[in-house]
Amino acid sequence: MKGILTILTVFAVSLPSYGQLLWPIKGTDAGSNxxxxxxxxxxxxxxxxxxxxxxxxxxxxxxxxxxxxxxxxxxxxxxxxxxxxxxxxxxxxxxxxxxxxxxxxxxxxxxxxxxxxxxxxxxxxxxxxxxxxxxxxxxxxxxxxxxxxxxxxxxxxxxxxxxxxxxxxxxxxxxxxxxxxxxGLETSFVAPGEIITPEILTPEQAQEDFNILMDAYVELFPSFYDIVTPEQFEEFKKTSLAKLQSDISYKDFWNVIWSSTSTELAHDSHLSLLTPNPWEPVDGDEYKGNLLLGAIGDSLFVTQAQEGAEHLLGKKVDSLDNESASDVIRRIKGMTTGYDAGVRSKIDRLNLVAWNRIYHNRLTEPRTTRVRFSDETEYVDIWQKSGRGGKYIPALSYEVDYYKRMLQSYSRNWDFKELNDSTVLLTVNTFTLNDVEVDDIVSKIGENVQKENMIIDLRLNPGGHVSAMNRLLSVFIDTTSVALNQYAMVNSNASYESFKYSLNYDQSIAPFEEFKQIEGKKGFYADSEYPVNDIAPDSLVHYPGKVYILTSDQSCSAATVFASVLVRNHRAVTVGRETGTAYHYVTAMKFADIQLPNSRIQVHIPLVKEVFDDVVNERVPYGRGLLPDYEVPVTYEEFFTAKNDIILEKALSLIAEGKYLGEDSFEVKFENTTATTSNKEIYLWICFILFAIAAIVCIDFRVFGKRRF
Missing domain, CATH: 2.70.70.10 (Glucose Permease (Domain IIA))
Structure with a gap:
């Protein structure tokens, strides 16, 4: 049973023909009972x-x-x-x-x-x-x-x-x-109808929808104030409402709502707009310039150019249509969605590859842009419909390793290969794995337990089932996993006012009745639905070798947790870039799909904050994703030209150099009592005290022993 309400039409629609299925009740005719x-x-x-x-x-x-x-x-x-x-x-x-x-x-x-x-x-x-x-x-x-x-x-x-x-x-x-x-039965089913959206919203309609969503964020989204301060929230509302003082087109209002899911406000890896982007070009209706731009750090430059303009590849841009490069970069950073808290890696990648954001994702009309370079030369770029110009250089083809792996991930949930006599590569592109797939992976690992090194590639893994994640973790855990202070938190254990606008809950439902209040803390609490504290080693298959995990901003949700558990247990090192989901928490598990009454725009809001760990230190600063032990910075070559796998090669070089686990960042250590007292001196004092206690015990035993016997 899927807990989803959909908008119903009041008329039946024609349905495709099907091959007849078998009535499931044994010994009865179709339609009976x-x-x-x-x-x-x-x-x-x-x-x-x-x-x-x-x-x-x-x-x-x-x-x-x-x-x-x-x-x-x-x-x-x-x-x-x-x-x-x-x-x-x-x-x-x-x-x-x-x-x-x-x-x-x-x-x-x-x-x-x-x-x-x-x-x-x-x-x-x-x-x-x-x-x-x-x-x-x-x-x-x-x-x-x-x-x-x-x-x-x-x-x-x-x-x-x-x-x-x-x-x-x-x-x-x-x-x-x-x-x-x-x-083969005459049907009474009525198919869901297409949602009709208005072309124009009045100020009253737009403001009502906007305020409903802002209230829903505060009421439903338990991580909201981890992301935004009250002052930032008030400023966002003030700026947005200023745009809603007169009639506004549906497209422009969609932009206002979309901005609330971005860096400008409530960005989160599990919060999203369900309503399609009305600015998205229809096939054949997209316009593109001769130059495509991207940014690394504070540099804006040409990433691709059409034939005839390839001499401009790599040139640093000073301004675009009189907007300075620094302002362009600042603006596109603010357009990033789908990342948690203070995670930076997704911003870095999208600043480089998502050229369309520079133009506010508006690609359905011709335009002319003026590009001024840092050497004070200019280029007037006249846009054309896609397919009418020349080919872009460099071409983003199957020969570029990043795009080859990305295309393969769409059709392969996992893959396993031997890289050399001592090292194997396990690629897991999703944890939405069925039991048979998990069994097959475990079996393949079991066949390779003698290999000294295993590289696990999670770079394109968006997450999936906790059960699949835990089963695979059990193969690598040496002892029962480290006990963490895990818990789940919601804003209320009663119903929510915002459920009035929900498609999958109604106001009679209190979905978190089992959550309890804790004195002195905001919210309501229960045991985590992401339990990793009691993962025990698999009784049949155990991989004892060195584990190197490849991560990126596209390693999200369960993929972040998988890597975090092994790092927390000092069982693996990570290579690559920061994960897209925060280390300390993920806001997921249950969601409310809020439909705004006037625009019919739908927003997918997570309801449960799942805290994975509450330890904060230099290895895991609060609000960041799981940071890599060995970082490989974003480069132009990786995403546009490299035929080799740069991050995988980094892992192989670490193996060749014998680099693996360092000091355990989570190990509890005794602090020096004074600035001049050395560890050796403390050790000697402890030994002296223990020796003295032992001597006293021996004397005590002799005295009382004689009296007793």
Missing amino acids: IISRPQHYVDGELNFAELFIAADEGTEILSPSDGTIVSLGINYLHSLIRATSYSVEGTFDDAILEVKAKADLSKINPKYLSGQVGIRLSDGRKIYISGLRGTMRFKTGMKIKKGDLLGTASYAYKAFDEPHICLSVSTAKGTPDDPMTPF
């Missing part, structure tokens, strides 16, 4: 996309189609739009018993705890079936055949007293789909 279908109401709730099907308890439930298992869980439906899910290890029956032992049964009816399985079909659609019990053992990534046993019928939703299952279908893009037509 349906107790609720789409567009029906269940205790006052609109059933938008689910089929609830009655079946005698214990009836076998079959797979409707060939496919791949993509999700497994124990579900509890609080409402048709809200579910709590628990992970499954072993059988549904065993997992349900574990949940019953741990869950607060005063808040749920355990009768309606049930197994759920998600199956991806060959066309990308997914079928979800809950209300399952059974002793079958599944893994995500397993292939399954039409008619295979999934489990037995139980209870899926508390609104129904009789045993039943719940079935839903989603499109390849993850949106709700028709659950009836695939079974």
Whole structure:
């Protein structure tokens, strides 16, 4: 069950034809025993996309189609739009018993705890079936055949007293789909309609939407004041509201809202605008100049040039349309989104490669720009539609290592290769791995435990499943992982006023009732949902060699945590650049999708601050990502011309030079009692005191021993 509300149209739309699926209740005909279908109401709730099907308890439930298992869980439906899910290890029956032992049964009816399985079909659609019990053992990534046993019928939703299952279908893009037509049934499903946005907003409409979002940030987003001071917040509101004093186009208002998710205000790796960019060029409608510009540090220069202007490559720019280079760089820094707190690495990369930001991302119209270089020469750049000019030099092709790896990451979740007799490379491009993939990675590591060095490449890993991350960590941990002060924090354990505008929560929902207040601290607290304190070494596979982890600003969320756990346990070194997610915390896990009522713009706001560690020192300064042990600065060559992997080569050179772990930055050390007392002197004093105590104990034993005997 996916807790998402969507806007409904009031009319049915034509749907594509499907190959007929097998009705999941064994021994019954398609359409039999349906107790609720789409567009029906269940205790006052609109059933938008689910089929609830009655079946005698214990009836076998079959797979409707060939496919791949993509999700497994124990579900509890609080409402048709809200579910709590628990992970499954072993059988549904065993997992349900574990949940019953741990869950607060005063808040749920355990009768309606049930197994759920998600199956991806060959066309990308997914079928979800809950209300399952059974002793079958599944893994995500397993292939399954039409008619295979999934489990037995139980209870899926508390609104129904009789045993039943719940079935839903989603499109390849993850949106709700028709659950009836695939079974050859006349459908009652109504597809979600396209959101209609206004062309113009009045001052009243724009100001209302803006203020709703500002209030939502403060109310919902627990890391908000880690990022922005109250003074900065007031200044942003003042500046933005000044732009909303007269009618404003939808496009320009979108820019105002977008700026609130950037360096200008609430930037975060898990906060985003869901509404597409209206300034985004349509295919064939993009204009580009003959010169593309980028920045490293305080230098703005030509990164690419069309044929005929390649003699200008690398030239330093003094001003662009009379805006100084320093002002341009300052401006584009302020346009960065998708990074945490004080992380700097993403700003550095985008300043170099995201030339479009220099022009406010507005590429749909022709323009002429005047580029003045530091040698006082000028170039008048007349823009043309993409494809009408010459080729850019250098070309960003498969020959450039960075782009080759990026393209490969789209189709490969992981890769493993031997680099030489002593070193192997494990590339993990995502932690959204199924169980079979994780097993395959662990098996491959097990085949190479004799290798002295393993390089783990997380540079293009945006994160993923905590369970996959923890399983792989267990292969590298030597002993149970270091105990950290981990916790989760939210702003309230009641409902939120801003849920009035949420697409996936309503105001009757209090999603964090289990969170408790701590005296003297703001917010409400619970145990972390990112637990890494109790990761124990894998009982079957352990890699004992040296571990070098490659990181970048594109190493986010679980990828940052993975590297941080091994660094914190003094088990690996990192090479490359600062991670995109902050070391000390990540704001994620649960999200509210806020839709502004007038513009219909949607903003994805994280609700839970997950604190990974509260130790702050030179190795892990607060607000920064995980900094590399061995830094490789951003260079023009890496992103535009290098056919070799510069960061990987740095790791190999460290291995060749025998450079690995240094002093443990997290080890507790005794401080000198005075500026003149040496460690050796302290050691001698301790030995003297211990010797004296031992002597006293011996004397005491002799005296009292004689009296006793």
